[in-house]
Amino acid sequence: MTKPLSRKVALVAGGSRGIGAAIVRRLHTDGAAVAFTYISSAARAEDLVASLEGQPLAIKADSADPEAVQRAVATTVEHFGRLDILVNNAGILIHGMVDDVSVADFDKMVAVNMRAVFFAIQAAVRSMGEGGRVITIGSVVADRTGFPGSSIYSMTKAAITGLTRGLARDLGPRGITVNNVQPGPTATDMAPTDPALAEKVRSLIALGRLGEDREIAGLVAYLAGPDSGFITGSSLTIDGGYLA
Ligand SMILES: NC(=O)c1ccc[n+]([C@@H]2O[C@H](COP(=O)([O-])OP(=O)(O)OC[C@H]3O[C@@H](n4cnc5c(N)ncnc54)[C@H](OP(=O)(O)O)[C@@H]3O)[C@@H](O)[C@H]2O)c1
Incomplete structure (x- = not known):
């Protein structure tokens, strides 16, 4: 049976671990040729490559470097000859209360969570045609933050909702869809490690558990696939009822 993404080429920005690695595995399973970026987790990136x-x-x-992001897009196109799917997953959360946020931390979160997303998309859509798919991993914090100390992170994720709508308008006439996946608390390295906070977060989720990386990857695969062609400019929440 033909796989839903056979003959498609995907790039996942930030694919070495957590949700990004699950997306790499799922798009690969669905038949796509996949490239992914990483910055610090070289060993985990190597293990992921070897496992598939x-x-x-x-x-x-x-x-954090827009030129590096654009080179990654170019490398993918050179290697595989085309690009059909871009998933912007790389993201960082640096906690800080209003009095403590440094300019460096503010700039780093904006650079990775927002600026990189735009410039990856700008580079990627040059190689995409009809049927192209752009998916960014935002967060439920765009709609409700819930806890103190994440104002800048929430700002960057809320920005993705506006960027997604604007780019859907720019790219719709070219047959390229642009969507935003907003996970709720998901069991990765980014989840809270403090047991009391972890329990508090869990208690706010209607289904009583954190999301799994493969569940977020499943929604990304749907948006990357042939059945989602009429969805664009949307922010889709996947949070086990955290916002319910
Ligand atoms: N986990 C959650 O509860 C949750 C909830 C909502 C939204 N999200 C969002 O989902 C996405 C993935 O989160 P996660 O939980 O899987 O996080 P994670 O386990 O911390 O993984 C983050 C990924 O992003 C990559 N990355 C970070 N900074 C990078 C940089 N400067 N350049 C290139 N790659 C970089 C990391 O690569 P290296 O390891 O190589 O640094 C890693 O592959 C993020 O955008 C996050 O904001 C997560």
Whole structure:
């Protein structure tokens, strides 16, 4: 049976671990040729490559550097000959109360969570045609933050909702869809490690558990696939009822 993404080429920005690695695995399983970027987790990137038959392409590229992001897009197109799906997953959360946020931390979160997303998309859509798919991993914090100390992170994720709507308008006439996936608390390295806070977060989720990375990847695969062609400019929440 033909796989839903056979003959498609995907790039996942930030694919070495957590939700990004699950997206790499899922798009690969669905038949796409996949490239992904990483910056610090070289060993985990190597393990991921080795674990997948046909082997995805791992590219070291710092999302804080727009030129590195654009080079990663170019490398993917050179290697695979085309690009159909871009997933912007790389993201960082640096906690800080209003009195403590430094200019450096503010700039780093904006650079990785927002600026990189735009410039990756700008580079990627040059190679995309009808049927192209752009998916960014935002967060439920765009709608409700819930806890103190994440104002700048929430700002960057809320910005993705506006960017997604604007780019959907720019790219709709070219047959390219642009969507935003907003996970709720998901069991990755980014989840709270403090047991009391982890329990508090869990208690706010209607289903009583954190999301799994493969569940977020499933929604991304749907948006990347052939059945989602009429969805664009949307922010889709996947949070086990955290916002319910
Ligand atoms: N986990 C949650 O509860 C949750 C909820 C809502 C939204 N999200 C969002 O989902 C996305 C993935 O989160 P996660 O939980 O999987 O986080 P994670 O486990 O911390 O993984 C983050 C990924 O992003 C990559 N990355 C970070 N900074 C980078 C940079 N400067 N350049 C290139 N790659 C970089 C990391 O690569 P290296 O390891 O190589 O640094 C890693 O692959 C993020 O955008 C996050 O904001 C997460």
